[in-house]
Amino acid sequence: MSNDKNNNISSRSTGRVTLSDVAAKAGVSPITASRALKSPDQVSEKLRVKIYAAVSELGYIPNHAARSLASSETKIISVIFPSLSNAVFPDVLDGIHDTLTPAGYRILLANTHYAMDQEEALVRTLLEQSPDGIIVTGIDQNESTRKLLLNSNTPVVQIMELTDCPIDMNVGFSHFQASYDLVRHLQNSGYKKIGFIGARMDPRSQRRMEGYKQAMHEYSETNERYVITSQSNTSFKLGGKLFTQLFTECPELEAICFSNDDLAAGAIFECNRKGIRIPEDISIAGFNDLHFSEELIPPLTTVSIPLYEMGKKAAEYLLYKIEHRTVPPSVQHDVGYSVIERKSTYANLESKK
Amino acid sequence: MSNDKNNNISSRSTGRVTLSDVAAKAGVSPITASRALKSPDQVSEKLRVKIYAAVSELGYIPNHAARSLASSETKIISVIFPSLSNAVFPDVLDGIHDTLTPAGYRILLANTHYAMDQEEALVRTLLEQSPDGIIVTGIDQNESTRKLLLNSNTPVVQIMELTDCPIDMNVGFSHFQASYDLVRHLQNSGYKKIGFIGARMDPRSQRRMEGYKQAMHEYSETNERYVITSQSNTSFKLGGKLFTQLFTECPELEAICFSNDDLAAGAIFECNRKGIRIPEDISIAGFNDLHFSEELIPPLTTVSIPLYEMGKKAAEYLLYKIEHRTVPPSVQHDVGYSVIERKSTYANLESKK
DNA sequence: CATCCGTTTGACAGCGCTATCATTTGTGCT
DNA sequence: AGCACAAATGATAGCGCTGTCAAACGGATG
Incomplete structure (x- = not known):
């Protein structure tokens, strides 16, 4: 009937x-x-x-699932970050979000907590959504993760760093070069004995340390005692602790570079508490130029990264490839960086002496 | 053939x-x-x-879309935050993420940038994914958004605040009460002339201000000159600027409560720069207890919120309702708060005098 | 050896939508 | 009026998977 x-x-x-x-x-x-x-x-x-x-x-x-199934377009972009508490990522995410949302795309977010071995599982899970694009942090995906991404035939952008052999597209800057330039800047200002303090030591921190080492090797004197790293996660407290440790052991140091602003800020706080004068007694430099860095006493010399723009550009790359079904004219974009000189280091160390 | x-x-x-x-x-x-x-x-x-x-x-x-279509389970939870740069949300998100990911759920993230009028459109978009659950920030959804969520038959958790009539489930704390308690604490320490500085003035900032006003009304003297608010977004700079404005106009103030730690930190930085002594010349209190707050000089008196736990609890509520297909034994959870007394205020104002 | 019952496997149909192609309708032209 | 052509609408058939129910299988029992 x-x-x-x-x-x-x-x-x-x-x-x-x-x-x-x-x-x-x-x-x-x-x-x-x-x-x-x-x-x-x-x-x-x-x-x-x-x-x-x-x-x-x-x-x-x-019903989005039905639409996706019929049209094989999901309007979903997956984003994989190693952390959300690290303040650089919310800024990048904002750039991604603000570009993607008006274009009708949604963001599926995952967080590896800096556990590289979890990345593959996460990528696999995210691929099940058949996202229209994927943004992954860093360039150190293992071989099988690369293959997974490659085979998925999904547009991929690797962000935060630059690589010679991107999986697909790449937006970032050279941590090595940025750190190298910062140290060179200090050296040009007259600094010779420069230390390095790093924590968490993810691949990007690692490369920042390498940049420091290279500059030291070329223009100063490498000294193993001048470098301290910790596998612990970054925090203000840790910055203060490692600073005290290094400066106690090597009181001859003129400046210390930190692998990020959080650690450097921790050191500045510690100096403030102990009456250690910056930059008279010791100079401090950071990395990332977080929002608070120019407010510290003294304001922190650091390296500024266009984080929002990096997110925006990565999203734009994806949109281009999705809509034109072809790779954009360029597949790599260097967002650059700038060394920001502030009062935590001398512009000219000699003039003080 | x-x-x-x-x-x-x-x-x-x-x-x-x-x-x-x-x-x-x-x-x-x-x-x-x-x-x-x-x-x-x-x-x-x-x-x-x-x-x-x-x-x-x-x-x-x-293929997730096919699975969802056939089984009407998406394993997606949508999360709507008003901001990502506001450091409280990454912490909440971590709690959500860490609870949901092991259970096989993925997070679809959206950001209203504090534009309440965009919320409905975002909710609509997110509902198209037929998420298995939704987490929304705050309790001030407009009527049609409420209806949308209600009709969708999707488990919903409203977070950050408490409400008598939740859409579905509710995890948060009373901003009014927390702020009230903070001011009462100051009053009990001997403070009488207490100011309030707020920015962005989203509903939660608003309620914190109301808490301040109530306590002042009951135990001190309300004075309109003592309150400054700005619609601008929160920043360190703005905190310093508004502080200078208020303290110049009302030098008789003994303490100032800020609607959040960022503003309060900006004021502390400004005082550090100008040589204004805290708490001798003016006491400062914040809200949220961000990571840097106890490192400031002096450490900031503030209200601490269990943000990670809030995210975790919200996620657990969702999981319960999804898996048991019935409301959990309780549909509201108060995560509480604690007033953290630090050196930016006196524990006993009298003893100093 | 027939019977029963629990376990494994499969056939079928449909989730809600859209790509594809066919058909109808409207428009301007000779 | 008759034609070609574009625009608007519809019929059909999946997209890839799982819910439902039926069938086949295997071992234990009398």
């Missing part, structure tokens, strides 16, 4: 308002209703108005 | 490895392959091994 067909209370019916319901209400075929929502200019105004009315009357909400 | 059927290079074929491919390779039916992945104990070991082998050989990745 025709009843069976009209009565759509099948055993699997979800009770949800579907596009067919809307179409029935508007007196059109489902496909026309679909078009009215997806490409309104293909539907006459008369029907469009009717369909919109039915939509709002029924409170229709499209 | 039967060729047509075997030749599955249909015009719509996506080229993707499907479960049927895996099943064919393993010599089983697709449904058995499906079961081997979803509920392995229902499949004999012999076949299971074969199927797993086929999976890894073919590099099969499940």
Whole structure:
């Protein structure tokens, strides 16, 4: 009986308002209703108005899964960060979000907590969503993760760093070079005995340390005693602790570079507490130029990174590739950095002596 | 001809490895392959091994959209925050993430940038994903957003604040009460002339201000000159600026409460620069107890919130409701707060005088 | 050896939508 | 009026997976 067909209370019916319901209400075929929502200019105004009315009357909400399945477009971009508490990532994420949201894309976020071995599992999980694009942090994905991403045929942007062999596209800057430049800047200001304090030592911290070492090797004197690293996570407290340790053991140091601003700020706080004068007794430099860094006493010399722009550019790369179905004219973008000289170091060490 | 059927290079074929491919390779039916992945104990070991082998050989990745469509489970939780740069949210998000990820759920993140009028559009977009649950910030959703969420039949947790009439479930604390308690604490320490500086003035800042006003009304003397608010976004700089403005106009003030730690820290930095002594010349109190707050000179008196736990609890509420298909024993959880007394205020103002 | 019952496997249909192609309708032209 | 052509609408058939139910299987029992 025709009843069976009209009565759509099948055993699997979800009770949800579907596009067919809307179409029935508007007196059109489902496909026309679909078009009215997806490409309104293909539907006459008369029907469009009717369909919109039915939509709002029924409170229709499209089913994304069905749309994705039929069109193989998910409008989802997956983002993998190693941390959210590290203040650089929210800034990058804002750039990504503000570019993607107006374009109709949504962000699926995952956090590795700096556990590289979890990355592959996370990537696998995120690939199940068939995202239209993926943004991953860093360039040190292991071989099988690379393969996974490559085979998925999904546009990928690696961010934060630059690499010669990107998986797909790449937006970042050279941590090595930035750190090298900072140290060179100090050396040019007259500093010779420069220490380095690092924590967490993820690949980027590592490369910052290498930049420091290279500059020291070339223009000063490398001294193993001048370098302290910790595997612990970064914190203000740790910065203060490591500073005290290094400066006690090597009181001859003129300046200390920290692998990030958090550690450097911790050292400045510690100096403030102990009455150690900056830069008279010791100079301090950081990395990242976080929001608080120029407010510290004294303001912190550091390296500034255009984080928001990096996120924006990464998102733009993805959008380009998704919409043009072809790689953008360039597949790598160097967002650069700038050494910011502030009062925690001397512009000219000699003039003081 | 039967060729047509075997030749599955249909015009719509996506080229993707499907479960049927895996099943064919393993010599089983697709449904058995499906079961081997979803509920392995229902499949004999012999076949299971074969199927797993086929999976890894073919590099099969499940299609989430198809799974969602067929099972009406998406394993996605949507999270709406008003900001990511506000450091409280990454902490909450970490709590959410760390609870949801092990349970196999993924996080879809959206950011309103404190634009309440965008919330409805965002909720609508997120509902299209048919998330298994939604976490929204605050309790001030407008009527149509509430309806949208209610009709969606999706578990919802409102976080950060408490409300008498939650949409569904609710995890937070009373900003009014917390701020009230902080001011009462200062009053009990002997403070009488207490100012308030607020920025951004989102609903929670607003309620913190109300708490301040209530305590002042009850135990001190309300003075309109003692309150400054700005619609601008919070920043260290703004904290310093507003502080200078208020303290210049009302030098008689003994203490100033700030609507958050960022503003308070800005004021402390400003005092440090100008040689204004804290708490001798003016006492400063904040709100949120951010990571840097106890490192400031002097350390900041503030209100500490269990942010990570709040995120965790919200996620647990969702998981409970999703898995038990029924509301948890309680639908509201007060995570509480604690007033943290530090050196930026006196524990006993009298003793100094 | 027939019977029963629990376990494993499979057939079928459908989740809600859109790509594709076919059909209808409207428009301007000779 | 008759034609070509573009625009608007519809019919059909999946996208890849899982819920439902039926069938086949295997071992234990009398």
